[in-house]
Amino acid sequence: MNAPLTTPTRRMFVATGGALVVSFALAPHGALAQAAKPNVPAQPKLPGSLGKAPVLDAWIGIGGNGGITVFTGKAELGQGIMTALIQCAAEELDVDPAAIALVTADTERTANEGYTAGSHSMQDSGTAILNAAAQVRAILIELAATRLNLTANQLHAKGGAIVADDGRSLAYKDLVLGQELHRAAQPQSPLKDPKSYTVIGKPMRRVDIPGKVTGAPMYVQDLRPEGMLHARVVRPPNYGAELVSVDIATVEKLPGVIKVVRDGSFIAVAAQGEFQAIEAMNMLASIAQWRKVASLPDEATIHQFLTRLPAQDEVIANKGSPAQQGTHVVNAAYTRPYLAHGSIGPSCAVALYKANKLTVWTHSQGVFPLRASLANMLQLRPEQVHCIHVEGSGCYGHNAADDAAADAALIARAIPGRPIRVQWMREQEHGWEPFGPAMASSVSGAIDGSGRIVSWNYAVWSNTHSTRPGGPAGNLLAAQYLARPFQPPAPKEIPLPDGGGDRNAIPLYTIPNEHVVDHFIPQMPLRVSALRGLGAYHNVFSVESFMDELALAAKADPVEFRLKHLDDPRARDVITKAAQEFGWKKGETRPRGQGRGFAFARYKNSAAYCALAVDVTVERETGEVHLGRIVAAIDSGQAVNPDGIRNQIEGAIVQSASWTLYETVTFDRTDITSRDWSSYPILRFPQAPESVTVHIIDRPGEPFLGTGEAGQGPTAAAIANAIADATGARLRDLPLTADRIKQAIGV
């Protein structure tokens, strides 16, 4: 009954067995880089993340049985990246996608592509694999040319073989017999003409869905290696609490309990059975004595509290004159609360410490950074730690995945030789995950007599949007509570162009006088980190709400007003497409209580373009918002899996609608009080929109721009704009709850 102790995805079991795969797959840490070095003099930049592992067989292996293995350092998070990456490889290798097995983030098998985050996977890994595959195809043609005594232009790739004009053909597996693909990657690749694509740009069914709907062991939660123990951690009652005493002996007598592990204020229990572990955890929690030290700010005035904290200020845009100009000045201030990732499956990890080596199966977004932090925490060399990504529940950023891995690692080291599975409880996930930070912004803008924006002054306040692990262990929750605790490293702002709190703080609109300041607040009263979109969710909500406020002042149609201030043709195209498909009509009047809203953003001002229009009905008596028809347009560059893009944008819209209408992390002066789905309600089926339609503007041959986070910000603003249209009341504080709406309209 025990699952094999390996990554569970069926595709990953597909044997490849070829010498090339093995030569890379079994290479010890660092061997790849060493092997590559002699071949790689100072090169021009390689496409995507090819430069992170600049040899072709780090990305693509062809086995003796004809199986093709593609390696990516990125992880499947439910965003469908495996399928899109397979499409990239299949296209340039001219093989059926079903012939490809994909190996994802693994510190001993794949390139170190950092975190799977920031909508970077297609840009980084997709581009690398596309180019590597094209270069491999060229090598295969070259090998066949030699074997058949023909020239390359008499040969082409087809269905896993190189075929000659005279009808002869050689299968890939018969061409690759040794180290033929162990070659330095080149900056230029013989990429296909996008017009000839047969796989890229065509909807492909996700490779992981059949397993997920039939109960296959797809998730780290489903691993059940021989001899595995179930463990649970007792978290402190609140931030920083110290464990004073606990009667371990009593708990160790409970049925099934193998061991209670204590290190300072970190305390956990391992048992034979999962329910036994939970019961032991409950008993431990009830008898543990803690010294509480936390004091939290007042939730009711959290934004005033945050904006008064010391900040590091940076002017990130400064154009024209700082003096206020124009005939009509508008001022506004916006806030967002702390938001939870709220993964449906609490975080989980399995770890095994055996023969001085730690193996961790984790749903972390970054197996390499996690490895560095685990090694630091346990005082091991990185080579002694092997992190393997296995899917968990969707994370939407830095949730407790890495923390669960650290928990499992600590327990596994205390119980060597037994695989340890730790799953967090719901209350732990809700209470201890690093939240998306609360934010505030203020903006002042002016329009001239012709309805043009002449000046824009914007300021944003935020904590960091990344306390991810990597290097020192201090960002791992458990590490902060050990007898010799690790201090969290000083938080940093993520620099532009991507940005953190200032992501999308600079409007994409053409404005002659523009001043934007990022107030980065180092002190963090609540634990925070990356949540899908980072600062873009708040900044786009602010900028796009304010665009409607300015449009109202200019007596202009919101769509026309946006177009009037945009030069980027692709930005104009998504706006026009969304408006047309929605049937947006200028100056249309609606009955009271019905509204429509529009919003747009180019994610990070450098990635995907997304615009959407939303219909809402606001019930006057209750303040409740019903989401009607939603129509979006998205330009992610070259579309690889159109249905994957639609799925991501549909999801972004529904998730962002939930954040925007319902969600707030709550706390009192000592504790996080939103500890489950009852105290942290999210959107349920009856509240889902009537319909969501996503139109893709495909850009064949253009770079991949990523998709995952493009919809978060525009959705929030479009809903706020629709509520303003329906009620005449402008809500500037997220979430836009029924109570706040009632208050705004005076019910």
Added chain:
Amino acid sequence: MTVLNVNGKQHEVHADPRTPLLYVLRNDLALNAAKFGCGLGQCGACTVLVDHNPVFSCLTPISALEGRYIRTVEDLGTIDKPGPVQRAFIEEQAAQCGYCIPGMMMRAQALLEKNAAPDDAQIRAAMAPNLCRCGTQMRILRAVHRAARLMTVELQGPVKEAQK
């Protein structure tokens, strides 16, 4: 010892009778589909059918389940021969991370066994106990509509389908 009828097979289970069904399904019977989500009956990731009704397996102790008919996603079909609800979810690509989907499928199965052609409002109401955090709701709704059609076709047989 507790004897459980899961997916038509009798299983002798030696766990503490207070153990919630979910842990027995997953750890004793190696049925992976039902998932731990909250342990509180708030999210539906653990939903299975007991005597044709959807229940939260994370809350239901096995002591309450002897002689009852328990069904999980593993009973709906296999990866090679998926059943109508599974086919509908595949055809609509109604999953992102997919963690909540087995619970969704069992709740949909329960609905469709009682109401062969539910309208959108009925589906939304029936699915309300189950949460999806990826925002796959629109696809899940489409998949339930599709599953209703597929089940009808399956019940009425291929002849009827061919006549259409």
